[in-house]
Amino acid sequence: MIFSLSLSMSSCGKNNELGTTPENANNTNGNTTNPAGSKMKITIGAVVFTATLSNNATGNAFKARLPLTLNMTELNSNEKYFDFQTALPSNAANPGTIQTGDLLLYGSNTLVLFYKTFSTSYRYTSIARIDNPSGLTAALGNENVTVEFELE
Template structure:
């Protein structure tokens, strides 16, 4: 029981330290806003973000998990994603995100996933996989995503879309 309690306390501490880190100091990341966006990090369910690739704009829904929350806390981000395998773009963060990897079986176009604990992967083709990932978000309508990303490295901007709460 003591081991379980210690493990839970370490996970909570790690989660809090990750979400309080603010922006990553990774090369390839441009911080677009000095404002701390932590007020909405506890409940990403339904949290929307805007993804801009050149002139193309997509919306995405953050995953309702610790990884989605930690990614949300880092927004806004502008990342230089590297092309890989003609089906994905990736970026390696210097600091880890919480992960709980599982094999999705099939990668869907528009999946934004975490490989390991620090590699963000944006998929632009659907295919079967044996690899394990943790969900970060999903692009709501990925139509045109492959064309927007192209077949080279690309800069992608991720921003939180503030939702208006009704009383």
Template sequence: MKNLMILLFGLFLVIGSIACKTDEPTIASPNLENNNENTIDTMSNRLKIKIGSKTFHAMLLDNATVTAFKARLPLTISMSELNGNEKLYNFPANLPTNASNPGTINTGDLMIYSSNVLVLFYKSFATSYSYTRLGRIADPSGLEAALAASAAGAGNVTVTFELE
């Protein structure tokens, strides 16, 4: 009788633990300091940016905005000048965004302003505007010169974005 009680107790433990198990994936709590939505995925998010004869390489972040941006690639567009520090392009349709104020824009930053304006920054500066980050050019040296040379000064420039 004692063995039967031990067997039944063990069976209840096994059944109870199986009943509590779920097949849903564990969701990590967000890291508010590093903003997990903007982690870099080095395996699939390498971007090639061609401006005239110059090619730049960027790392894209891993977020919903980047996913929507990558769905539009490859992309050859005419980007217009704004403020002497950035080139921009207006997408005809909105992208999902999660804008925040970066405080400082760095040369080579690639971002979305509002929900449909692609912005490539070629000068660093402080900002009070909010953007959704897409990524950053790994080595932006020569970026300003390439944009100026291709645009014949401060005009429009043709830029090609494609995944590597």
């Protein structure tokens, strides 16, 4: 999984990474802690999924950026990704198997939403996991897609 594409993000009144400084790219709603079980909504078109944020520094940092609307790029027929301009904290490990519905960080700035289960040798940091990923593959399709992330 090696890539170096530059992506943009639609604003739609939500935070965006492109053309902003790190200070104003983050949500200032005061959500800086992530108690175990924090929930997030992931909207793809008309389909809404609920995800549980990881109780780690990466999950906390991602949560602080919400809400986000991202134009995610298709890769490898199993994932959508987005490159942030500013890094998130990372503590990468090899999960061995990627599960459908995993929302992971590759490196320190690439958000990856997986829609197929497969074995991997790559290292990722956990951000969240979709609670019930049934229908995720169909919702994401096989092209680039806009995905909205917000606190539930």
